[in-house]
Amino acid sequence: xxxxxxxxxxxxxxxxxxxxxxxxxxxxxxxxxxxxxxxxxxxxxxxxxxxxxxxxxxxxxxxxxxxxxxxxxxxxxxxxxxxxxxxxxxxxxxxxxxxxxxxxxxxxxxxxxxxxxxxxxxxxxxxxxxxxxxxxxxxxxxxxxxxxxxxxxxxxxxxxxxxxxxxxxxxxxxxxxxxxxxxxxxxxxxxxxxxxxxxxxxxxxxxxxxxxxxxxxxxxxxxxxxxxxxxxxxxxxxxxxxxxxxxxxxxxx
Amino acid sequence: xxxxxxxxxxxxxxxxxxxxxxxxxxxxxxxxxxxxxxxxxxxxxxxxxxxxxxxxxxxxxxxxxxxxxxxxxxxxxxxxxxxxxxxxxxxxxxxxxxxxxxxxxxxxxxxxxxxxxxxxxxxxxxxxxxxxxxxxxxxxxxxxxxxxxxxxxxxxxxxxxxxxxxxxxxxxxxxxxxxxxxxxxxxxxxxxxxxxxxxxxxxxxxxxxxxxxxxxxxxxxxxxxxxxxxxxxxxxxxxxxxxxxxxxxxxxxxxxxxxxxxxxxxxxxxxxxxxxxxxxxxxxxxxxxxxxxxxxxxxxxxxxxxxxxxxxxxxxxxxx
Ligand SMILES: Nc1ncnc2c1ncn2[C@@H]1O[C@H](COP(=O)(O)OP(=O)(O)OP(=O)(O)O)[C@@H](O)[C@H]1O
Ligand SMILES: [Mg+2]
Numbered sequence: 001x002x003x004x005x006x007x008x009x010x011x012x013x014x015x016x017x018x019x020x021x022x023x024x025x026x027x028x029x030x031x032x033x034x035x036x037x038x039x040x041x042x043x044x045x046x047x048x049x050x051x052x053x054x055x056x057x058x059x060x061x062x063x064x065x066x067x068x069x070x071x072x073x074x075x076x077x078x079x080x081x082x083x084x085x086x087x088x089x090x091x092x093x094x095x096x097x098x099x100x101x102x103x104x105x106x107x108x109x110x111x112x113x114x115x116x117x118x119x120x121x122x123x124x125x126x127x128x129x130x131x132x133x134x135x136x137x138x139x140x141x142x143x144x145x146x147x148x149x150x151x152x153x154x155x156x157x158x159x160x161x162x163x164x165x166x167x168x169x170x171x172x173x174x175x176x177x178x179x180x181x182x183x184x185x186x187x188x189x190x191x192x193x194x195x196x197x198x199x200x201x202x203x204x205x206x207x208x209x210x211x212x213x214x215x216x217x218x219x220x221x222x223x224x225x226x227x228x229x230x231x232x233x234x235x236x237x238x239x240x241x242x243x244x245x246x247x248x249x250x251x252x253x
Numbered sequence: 254x255x256x257x258x259x260x261x262x263x264x265x266x267x268x269x270x271x272x273x274x275x276x277x278x279x280x281x282x283x284x285x286x287x288x289x290x291x292x293x294x295x296x297x298x299x300x301x302x303x304x305x306x307x308x309x310x311x312x313x314x315x316x317x318x319x320x321x322x323x324x325x326x327x328x329x330x331x332x333x334x335x336x337x338x339x340x341x342x343x344x345x346x347x348x349x350x351x352x353x354x355x356x357x358x359x360x361x362x363x364x365x366x367x368x369x370x371x372x373x374x375x376x377x378x379x380x381x382x383x384x385x386x387x388x389x390x391x392x393x394x395x396x397x398x399x400x401x402x403x404x405x406x407x408x409x410x411x412x413x414x415x416x417x418x419x420x421x422x423x424x425x426x427x428x429x430x431x432x433x434x435x436x437x438x439x440x441x442x443x444x445x446x447x448x449x450x451x452x453x454x455x456x457x458x459x460x461x462x463x464x465x466x467x468x469x470x471x472x473x474x475x476x477x478x479x480x481x482x483x484x485x486x487x488x489x490x491x492x493x494x495x496x497x498x499x500x501x502x503x504x505x506x507x508x509x510x511x512x513x514x515x516x517x518x519x520x521x522x523x524x525x526x527x528x529x530x531x532x533x534x535x536x537x538x539x540x541x542x543x544x545x546x547x548x549x550x551x552x553x554x555x556x557x558x559x560x561x562x563x564x565x566x567x568x569x570x571x572x573x
Binding site for chain 1: 262265266268270273277278279480483484486487488490493508511514515518
């Protein structure tokens with residue numbers, strides 16, 4: 001059972017600037033194939049926590065363990081280690097712009113598989129599969145930069161999933177998507193989870209909670225975890241929802 | 254429908270990657286220097302703009318009405334430039350330092366902002382002035398005397414080299430004046446919100462366009478810094494293999510290009526967003542100035558200091 005733990009965070013704090021914490025004393029465990037949802041008001045540190053989980057920034061204090069290894073900036077400066085970790089973790093950014101850098105959608109999706117060392121034909125096969133799956137065939141040869149926000153998001157997801165990571169981190173994935181694409185997104189995430197992927201997702205939308213979360217972590221304005229529980233219990237707890245700006249006081253249920 | 258998705262779902266995505274992470278080897282090389290440097294710059298900038306918020310409420314200068322503070326500190330800078338009273342200059346430096354500490358500016362920052370540049374730039378340029386070749390006068394310390402030293406046949410050095418009282422005095426004046434002015438400017442910047450400061454500058458006659466450019470540059474720097482950091486991270490998160498050296502070099506070019514593209518797209522959007530909010534390059538001055546007791550006290554302190562600067566037998570520079 002111990003082997004099925006993906007993440008373990010102990011007493012993790014982080015701040016971008018002195019005396020202005022972004023995260024404080026975070027304790028957290030995430031199991032393999034779990035769907036964890038991060039909820040909380042703007043600026044509470046959801047994106048920051050996700051970046052720490054992805055090994056992109058490093059805790060100022062405390063301990064971050066992923067796949068039984070400590071994640072530190074020292075460890076990540078070992079190329080072999082960093083490469084292995086990045087293959088295991090995929091991160092879909094809140095702002096897709098910063099994640100797309102190739103000249104065509106096809107190249108964009110092939111970038112990961114190719115750097116992983118797959119052959120050109122294998123990489124191409126993966127890209128084509130994903131283009132089929134996401135239904136963006138008509139965009140395959142466009143430049144990613146000229147797409148709409150929602151289309152960029154789909155390309156970003158395809159590009160991240162192309163390396164078949166074990167953990168997928170989504171930062172507000174449904175933002176800016178039309179209802180049909182939102183539905184597609186939810187189904188895709190759940191499908192990925194069914195294949196055994198661990199999902200860590202940040203959002204503000206309560207309506208997706210029942211179908212997207214096995215467990216909910218609520219971060220408060222104080223940058224600490226104020227709740228860590230099953231979705232049913234959190235949804236019933238009006239005080240926590242109010243604290244996290246997830247409902248406004250006029251909301252009644 | 255569900256069945257359809259099931260079928261379309263790529264086979265290879267169902268393969269589990271069960272490789273363990275390797276033990277990492279210690280290396281002294283760290284390859285995220287670019288990010289680290291950007292982070293540092295970003296933090297330095299952010300500390301500047303945010304210092305106001307992190308400061309304790311007891312700080313006096315934060316509570317003084319910005320216009321009063323601006324004029325008051327300007328007058329003090331002028332007094333430092335004009336006074337011939339050494340004691341006053343030293344005192345002014347001490348008062349400035351005291352206010353800095355009281356306003357929550359850390360010693361190290363004050364030193365970095367005020368004394369380091371003073372000593373480096375001013376100190377080095379005025380140092381030659383202390384010897385008798387440049388500033389003739391009463392000798393305080395004799396380096397050599399009565400030696401004939403010739404370089405070649407044309408140049409001969411003076412027979413004496415002494416450090417003169419007048420030279421040292423002049424050097425001290427320059428150094429302490431610069432330090433006082435820098436210190437006062439630091440106080441002004443660190444205790445006033447940037448947005449208010451720029452509006453005051455417009456009010457006091459700096460052309461609005463210059464201030465608008467200053468203001469925008471400041472905002473853009475932040476935005477682009479964060480954008481660039483995110484961009485580097487966005488790419489790093491997708492680097493799942495070793496890159497060849499040539500790919501790395503290509504990447505630098507790519508990064509610059511992509512970043513300029515991003516920056517352009519964003520600045521267009523910012524511009525459009527600002528225009529849609531009615532921005533036309535003009536600033537509206539801060540309205541309703543209310544003077545309170547603390548402002549009056551501040552004004553009195555400034556007047557008192559100026560009186561002292563002008564008083565004694567070493568009065569204003571003009572009085573001679
Ligand atoms: N690059 C940065 N530099 C400085 N401060 C930052 C930076 N990024 C985030 N912060 C600060 O860190 C805190 C947490 O930010 P974070 O982006 O993690 O919030 P979030 O929960 O994702 O918010 P949102 O719901 O708006 O996306 C905020 O107070 C923010 O101001
Ligand atoms: Mg966020």
